[in-house]
Amino acid sequence: MDCGVALPGVQVAYQTYGALNAARSNAILICHALTGDQHVANVNPVTGKEGWWEIMVGPGLPIDTDRFFVVCANVLGGCLGTTGPASTNPETGRPYGLDLPVVTIRDMVNAQARLADALGIESWFNVIGGSMGGMQVLQWAASYPERVFSAIPIATAARHSSQNIAFGEVGRQAVMADPAWAGGRYLDAGLVPEKGLSVARMAAHITYLSDAALHQKFGRRYQDRAAPTFSFDADFQIESYLRHQGSTFVRRFDANSYLYLTRAMDYFDLAADHGGSLARAFQGVKTRFCVISFTSDWLFPTAESRAVVHALNASGAPVSFCEIETDKGHDAFLLDVPDLFSTTRGFLDSAARARGLP
């Protein structure tokens, strides 16, 4: 791992959709975001809800499972089957908790590379993902350029900004402030730091939406009442919505995983890993890129994507850039945004022709 230690017996949980062709040339790796998981296009066994990208992945959809073999793995440090802080530490027989070494985006990608080896996939036709998933896409191209034929980093950045580190730190402090967190040993103690994790999720959730989207969706409308109660109840719809986001999240996500994954994003800085030059990170890369950003995304604003595009241009890599007009904010990559679908479909079609796929 990047921190210098070896992590023995790592397990990677993954889902696949569609069929790998004989040439093993039609495989797409989807990299999930902070609170995502491997259940892209099937019912999630934890929540009972449909997969998080059903709108994008399936027969006839932009990531067409009739044409492509689609793989998605839970990230290292996650909590849905891949080794993470809630996994059993073989040395102690107890959950790792904070004894799990701190994970980086590169560690996640290295784990995915072992999975690719195990699946016999020498080279991905495409690696795609949004937000933290987009960081993995960029890291894949930098670490294993010969194994990535094409790449679609969405709503992401080559390094976490100061503001984003700040939001990450607020979330972690909220979790760690909860006495039920118990120094990270809550599983041993039979506790769940629900309140802290809920506050972390609420704060983060605001950053996933845009001011305009919040205004349209909730405005200053009251929740199930005609007038304010002059109390600290959830008078406003936005308050009720956020509380719901917080309480449903704690039922499906491990608090320590939240610490590890936000930390991985904070540490991500592709240029710093290459002597301060982002172009050098992509030197000699032949991967075809389609970089996508959203106009109302203030967590990963277009300027971050533009920096990636400039670096790819400087390194001579083939790159298309598409800034999509939408008021849906950072979350747009998960939502019904027709321009996202048509861009993804068009780029994958063109890349498939270049790779001789039917």
Add this chain to the structure above:
Amino acid sequence: MDCGVALPGVQVAYQTYGALNAARSNAILICHALTGDQHVANVNPVTGKEGWWEIMVGPGLPIDTDRFFVVCANVLGGCLGTTGPASTNPETGRPYGLDLPVVTIRDMVNAQARLADALGIESWFNVIGGSMGGMQVLQWAASYPERVFSAIPIATAARHSSQNIAFGEVGRQAVMADPAWAGGRYLDAGLVPEKGLSVARMAAHITYLSDAALHQKFGRRYQDRAAPTFSFDADFQIESYLRHQGSTFVRRFDANSYLYLTRAMDYFDLAADHGGSLARAFQGVKTRFCVISFTSDWLFPTAESRAVVHALNASGAPVSFCEIETDKGHDAFLLDVPDLFSTTRGFLDSAARARGLP
């Protein structure tokens, strides 16, 4: 109060600077923001630090205490001497806690109006304030137009946006998630909800700065180390800074006051109080306005100030509007922003001439 109950025995703590002239026509009321207080231009007795607007208020400064009689009062619901949740409830002999009725911006202004009566000030030469202070400025002009000769609302809005309510709710949930909050009865229990209030402050503090300011001030620089520690320590300067902001804040601010004042901002909606028309809130108002916003303020963006200006135009009130170019974010109203000083000085000069002040 707006919630329909009477609050007996209200105390208002205030500071004054300069001298009231014989005509009682040179008084300026400064309205403080969420975490401000009445100690505008003197050493704060709680923190031992200088006043929060020393840069703006004093002899020869834009709010010139050689010319003007300056008053600033701690808001109703505050924690520096004015009646608030930490004050003693005369009915029980214990701190109010959540038994204090919920306070609105109008309640704050009404308390200030009683102070003006007590000071013999029939009409303020000027009412000025930023953020929550600006809300009070707008409320003053709407509630007591004949008592406000001129007004300078800075970095504010005529209603709290959905996004801002969301951030308010996150802060409140962080406080209330702390077991030491004890249902608001922490003072009786000899506790302080330090961790919760600290998280609330950290989250809020991010919204006071701009992405650009954070990038310039902290970037991704490490705190007292050359490389990441691969831990959850405050590796980054921004993390260390935020933790410091949190820990110093809890020493000077009451957690329940934080709940009450953020709630007051959430409830603020001047148009809703006037049949949905902001222009109607200012109907017949003769107060001269100078509305000020900052380009990089995303908490109270310029669009909010523009809505106020449009309403003032529609109501026929005299208004100047100044959007100041700065990367300092919402906090700009507290910082060394020369255009803010020159605008304030120029507007006050012109208003003083109109009022026949020397």
